[in-house]
Amino acid sequence: IREHLIDKATMTAAGDCQTSQAFMLEAGIFNEDELEAAQQRLVEIIHRDGDINACGMIGVRRLFHALTSADEAELAYNIITAKSRTGYGYWIENGATSMWESFKSIDNPYTDSKNHHFLGDISSWFIQELAGLKPNPNVEDIKYFEISPHFIKQLDNARASYDSQFGKVSVKWERTGQDIKLEISMPKGTYGKAILPKGFCFENSDLVCDLKEGKLELTVKRK
Numbered sequence: 001i002r003e004h005l006i007d008k009a010t011m012t013a014a015g016d017c018q019t020s021q022a023f024m025l026e027a028g029i030f031n032e033d034e035l036e037a038a039q040q041r042l043v044e045i046i047h048r049d050g051d052i053n054a055c056g057m058i059g060v061r062r063l064f065h066a067l068t069s070a071d072e073a074e075l076a077y078n079i080i081t082a083k084s085r086t087g088y089g090y091w092i093e094n095g096a097t098s099m100w101e102s103f104k105s106i107d108n109p110y111t112d113s114k115n116h117h118f119l120g121d122i123s124s125w126f127i128q129e130l131a132g133l134k135p136n137p138n139v140e141d142i143k144y145f146e147i148s149p150h151f152i153k154q155l156d157n158a159r160a161s162y163d164s165q166f167g168k169v170s171v172k173w174e175r176t177g178q179d180i181k182l183e184i185s186m187p188k189g190t191y192g193k194a195i196l197p198k199g200f201c202f203e204n205s206d207l208v209c210d211l212k213e214g215k216l217e218l219t220v221k222r223k
Contacts, residue, residue: 001029011037018045019059022066039070046075053079053086053103061121068129071198073150076129080122081154088122131160133171145192147171147211151180151200151220166190173220180220188213199223 005014006024011034013020021042024030030038046054046067055063067076083089086103099120101112128134132149136142143166149158151173159172167187174181184194192211201207203219 006030008034011041013038016045017054017059018042018049018063019055021045022055022059022062025066025069026062039066039072042066042070043072043075046079051075051079052082052084057118060119061124064122064125065129068125068150073129073197074152074154076125077152077154080125126158127160127162130155131158131171131173133160133162133169135162135164135169143190145169145186145190145211146195147182147184147192148195148197149173149182150197151175164190178222182218182220184211184216184218186211186213186216194218196220 001024002008005020006012006029007014011030013024013029015021021038025035025038025042046052053060053063064076064080067073067079079087081087081089083093090103091100096114098114099116099118100114101116101119103119129148129150130152132147134146134148136144137146138144142164145162145164149171157172157174159170161168161170164187166189168185169187169190170183170185172183180200182194186192190213194209194211196202196207199222200220201223202209203221209216209218
């Protein structure tokens with residue numbers, strides 16, 4: 001793949017589109033020293049396309065996660081909520097209460113299915129990236145949970161929960177003036193880490209906090 005599908009001069013995946021670039025980033029094709037340039041190239045492609053979602057079902061499940069890994073969660077959120085023709089906000093503006101099949105055929109209610117799930121990975125993105133709830137993220141230990149929320153400027157709060165076999169894991173964050181209150185609840189027998197995004201730290205200046213069973217309230221500050 002690296003030999004035939006990556007332009008190493010520009011760190012561009014073959015296809016030069018949002019889907020191919022996001023796919024290669026999420027698949028771990030770029031080396032660590034290439035990652036920043038490859039992420040920047042994805043952002044450039046999106047700006048070139050007019051800051052819209054230009055993906056189908058293969059790309060749309062990777063695009064927003066790839067952007068978040070590149071510290072571009074706010075851009076991801078803007079693309080998702082856009083009311084232009086390829087944004088999920090466009091569906092809502094036109095009466096959607098389910099996942100539709102297409103972003104393009106809403107004018108004819110009989111053209112496409114209005115009950116498709118394959119464009120629904122934004123639900124995963126909301127839970128894993130905005131609220132930050134990631135069960136067993138490395139597929140190594142079902143007792144381990146990672147809490148890594150993104151405090152984007154467009155939102156004042158977010159929350160999510162997961163019914164694990166050990167009990168409910170929950171996370172909630174909310175702005176309180178200049179700070180952010182982060183509440184995490186872990187059931188008996190579980191553990192994990194709370195990891196903050198770039199530009200934030202806990203009250204004691206740590207970026208990572210070890211988690212164990214019980215309820216925990218943390219104060220998050222801007223660095």
